Amino acid sequence: MVDSITAPAPTTAPVAGQGSAPDFDAIRAVVRETLAPLTLKIDEGYYPAEVLRALGAAGTFRQHLPSQNGRGTVDIQAALTAMDIVSQECMSTGFMVWAQDVACWYIEMSGNEYLKETLLPKLASGEALGGTALSNPMKYLAGIEPLLISAEETEDAFILNGTLPWVSNLGVDHWFGSIFKVGGENPRDVMAMVNTSWPGMELKQLAKFCGMEGTGTYALSFDNVRVPKSHVLGDPLLPYLKKIKAGFVLLQTGMATGVIEGCINLCEAVEPRFAHVNCYLDDRPDELREELEDARELIEALAGDVFNTDKDFMRSVLEARLLGSELSLRAANAAMLHTGASGYLHDAPAQRKLREAYFVAIVTPAIKHLRKELDVLAAA
Missing domain, CATH: 1.20.140.10 (Butyryl-CoA Dehydrogenase, subunit A, domain 3)
Structure with missing residues (x-):
């Protein structure tokens, strides 16, 4: 039972409106017809890009995004229901749904209009795919480990160096959110969207896990990766x-x-x-x-x-x-x-x-x- 945990009374969150209702039947159809035949293959290491794109076309990744869901409201519950449906069959794929959802969430919650107009619609539809890369930064912010990516600031970009051990839902020309420590005259932490195919980025598969092998999980190496300031999500970060x-x-x-x-x-x-x-x-x-x-x-x-x-x-x-x-x-x-x-x-x-x-x-x-x-x- 969970009666020892209670939710505080709502304050300022918008309420999901009428408009375009979530089509969970379409998501269930993708799970039944496209995902289920591949579940064992995914468990053994197959990255199901076609499943993710089909889920995106069915509306899976846009449910929580007011600019993309047709309701104009943040609807976390609808996103959770979609992820739940997928995870009942294959949680490797459910995990990648979460990664994609969060990549979209990063942009939706930022003040970056350029990314909202250019990249967000592609991520929300599944045309573009991506992950989160916040495992190390979350541990850093909790005082568990140091931040592993550092950057030098130029007039119009940040130059990133370092290595991240495990980032999921990645492949060629995928996107992820990265937090890095900027040195120089204005030291601070900054977050931006990065593409895996930019010069200096390298993806490496360094281990074989006992599960979740089909999740596109790589170690990321940054060697003077130039991240344009047009891709910044949070600066200041906190x-x-x-x-x-x-x-x-x-x-x-x-x-x-x-x-x-x-x-x-x-x-x-x-x-x-x-x-x-x-x-x-x-x-x-x-x-x-x-x-x-x-x-x-x-x-x-x-x-x-x-x-x-x-x-x-x-x-x-x-x-x-x-x-x-x-x-x-x-x-x-x-x-x-x-x-x-x-x-x-x-x-x-x-x-x-x-x-x-x-x-x-x-x-x-x-x-x-x-x-x-x-x-x-x-x-x-």
């Missing part, structure tokens, strides 16, 4: 980050709820055969579903207020994200135990869901990162 952070973190809960729903479905599917013995297991599907619906109710309340600057609101967002991680692990464990030996097969959905759930728990902000931030908020 006011911009305060604007995007709640949405950035809360959007990840769509991955979690989708994985949890998928795990519950696996448990329910074996009830006709195994209920007589599975009844002795903890975390039964009806119990998990009740907790999931409580979590969804909490997340929906938070999604309607993402510009709330109150400390208690941000604490609720972090707690909801932590809840998603913890419940994902419990649900995936239950799916393995409820399905038994059949869930342990090489291509079984249950073992894939277990690996996906651990990713929910370790992707930035990881469980330990979330608990650290919550501890800092409690002490403030």
Whole structure:
């Protein structure tokens, strides 16, 4: 149950209006017809660009964007529902939906009209693809590790150098948001959109993971990469980050709820055969579903207020994200135990869901990162 976490009363967030209603059936059709036949291949390392473009054409990436969704309002809940639908089938793809959503969110929440007119429509439609690259900066801002990208400022650009270990949803001519430390006469942190095909950028695959292999995850090397000032998102950085952070973190809960729903479905599917013995297991599907619906109710309340600057609101967002991680692990464990030996097969959905759930728990902000931030908020 989640009654220990409550969402503060809404303050200034816009309410989703009438206008163009989300077409979740179109997204479900893409999942059923285009994604599902490729799920095992994606799990083994295939990057599904065609699936992402089809999801974009179905409206998946534009739901939270007032300039692109036809409703003129921030609708985080619609974006979460779309991500949930995708993640029930394949959370690798659900994770890439989050990465694409956040790349769009960066631009939508900036004051950069050039990017809003040129790049944002392409990202929102899936014509252009991209990721986030904020794992290291988020850890830097939380006091966990140093910022890994540095820059020199010129009259019309920043020249970037350094290496980022893991950035996802990337490939040739993809986009990502980068935060870098500027030296010189005006030292500060700045955020900008960067293209993987710009001179000096190099993508390297340095490791093979036990899951999430089809997510276009690379180490990025910056060797005097010139980033035009026309691509800056946040300068100064902190006011911009305060604007995007709640949405950035809360959007990840769509991955979690989708994985949890998928795990519950696996448990329910074996009830006709195994209920007589599975009844002795903890975390039964009806119990998990009740907790999931409580979590969804909490997340929906938070999604309607993402510009709330109150400390208690941000604490609720972090707690909801932590809840998603913890419940994902419990649900995936239950799916393995409820399905038994059949869930342990090489291509079984249950073992894939277990690996996906651990990713929910370790992707930035990881469980330990979330608990650290919550501890800092409690002490403030």
